[in-house]
Amino acid sequence: MNGSAAAHGPAPALEVRHLTRRFGERTVVDDVTFTVEPGRMTGFVGANGAGKTTTMRMVMGVLAVHGGEVRWGGRALTAADRARFGYMPEERGLYPKQPVTDQLTYLGQLRGMTRRDAQAESARLLDRFGLGGRRHDKLESLSLGNQQRVQIAAALLHRPVALVLDEPFSGLDPVAVDSMVDLLRDRLADGVPVIFSSHQLDLVDRLCDSLVILSDGRVMAAGPAEQLRSGGPLRFRLTATVDAGWVRGAPGVRVLDVEGATAVVELADDAAREPLLRAAVERGLREFSPIVPSLSEIYREALR
Numbered sequence: 001m002n003g004s005a006a007a008h009g010p011a012p013a014l015e016v017r018h019l020t021r022r023f024g025e026r027t028v029v030d031d032v033t034f035t036v037e038p039g040r041m042t043g044f045v046g047a048n049g050a051g052k053t054t055t056m057r058m059v060m061g062v063l064a065v066h067g068g069e070v071r072w073g074g075r076a077l078t079a080a081d082r083a084r085f086g087y088m089p090e091e092r093g094l095y096p097k098q099p100v101t102d103q104l105t106y107l108g109q110l111r112g113m114t115r116r117d118a119q120a121e122s123a124r125l126l127d128r129f130g131l132g133g134r135r136h137d138k139l140e141s142l143s144l145g146n147q148q149r150v151q152i153a154a155a156l157l158h159r160p161v162a163l164v165l166d167e168p169f170s171g172l173d174p175v176a177v178d179s180m181v182d183l184l185r186d187r188l189a190d191g192v193p194v195i196f197s198s199h200q201l202d203l204v205d206r207l208c209d210s211l212v213i214l215s216d217g218r219v220m221a222a223g224p225a226e227q228l229r230s231g232g233p234l235r236f237r238l239t240a241t242v243d244a245g246w247v248r249g250a251p252g253v254r255v256l257d258v259e260g261a262t263a264v265v266e267l268a269d270d271a272a273r274e275p276l277l278r279a280a281v282e283r284g285l286r287e288f289s290p291i292v293p294s295l296s297e298i299y300r301e302a303l304r
């Protein structure tokens with residue numbers, strides 16, 4: 001298949017380094033650095049206006065860069081590299097009046113596929129989305145969710161070596177999200193780096209291996225999900241045999257919740273763990289378990 005990651009060996013990481021962009025006097029992307037590792041689904045989150053779309057546009061060469069660079073395979077990303085990327089822009093960009101399969105085939109050919117390959121791959125993708133029967137319909141006659149599926153098919157058609165997806169899940173029902181995720185997982189298994197922006201934190205939590213959190217054009221946190229989770233606050237749930245009110249006096253311990261014999265606490269640092277555990281044992285310890293934060297909690301924490 002033309003341009004497939006498998007045909008070229010595993011894809012390299014996509015590295016965003018000190019990327020900066022201004023509009024007039026305002027710096028809307030400010031020294032942004034993160035890495036999208038091959039085979040990792042990276043969620044790109046941040047409030048409205050944080051700079052996600054602007055960053056993705058610079059990665060894809062749609063918008064000029066005012067500082068920093070994007071690297072691929074250890075060198076500056078080129079237009080030829082980008083042609084092998086899959087991009088789903090915020091402004092979706094397919095033609096409403098054209099039949100679905102015609103425009104997918106055309107796009108595939110633009111990206112170097114043969115007509116036959118492009119037709120076969122668009123048929124396969126449309127089938128995977130349950131749209132096989134609609135392939136000759138005009139795009140505008142499809143529901144918004146189905147139009148979104150076609151947009152995704154357009155980004156995936158040429159088996160891209162990296163995926164940059166701006167809000168790919170918005171407007172999709174849960175079944176459509178799952179079929180899209182299945183397709184993305186196929187690409188991830190080939191070692192393709194995937195970054196997608198989203199406001200749906202529950203989805204990000206469920207799907208992402210890594211996270212980039214942006215606020216006002218700056219990276220607040222970035223890295224593998226497990227690393228961000230372990231770097232979060234030290235929270236524990238502990239249950240003893242007596243009323244848990246006693247934890248309130250424990251040194252280095254902030255009490256988040258007490259209910260009967262159970263308390264949820266946050267430790268100032270790791271040194272507070274041992275004395276707390278000893279005190280709990282003296283009170284008939286039953287449970288002392290770490291609370292692993294969800295990515296959405298990490299997100300909220302990073303933006304505080």
Ligand SMILES: Nc1ncnc2c1ncn2[C@@H]1O[C@H](COP(=O)(O)OP(=O)(O)OP(=O)(O)O)[C@@H](O)[C@H]1O
Pocket residue numbers: 023028046047048049050051052053054055
């Ligand atoms: N062409 C432009 N001219 C002037 N300002 C712009 C332009 N494009 C974006 N901006 C501004 O840059 C900032 C970042 O916008 P951007 O669309 O990148 O944010 P975002 O994180 O993608 O937001 P959303 O989640 O709402 O899509 C915003 O304040 C926006 O108004």
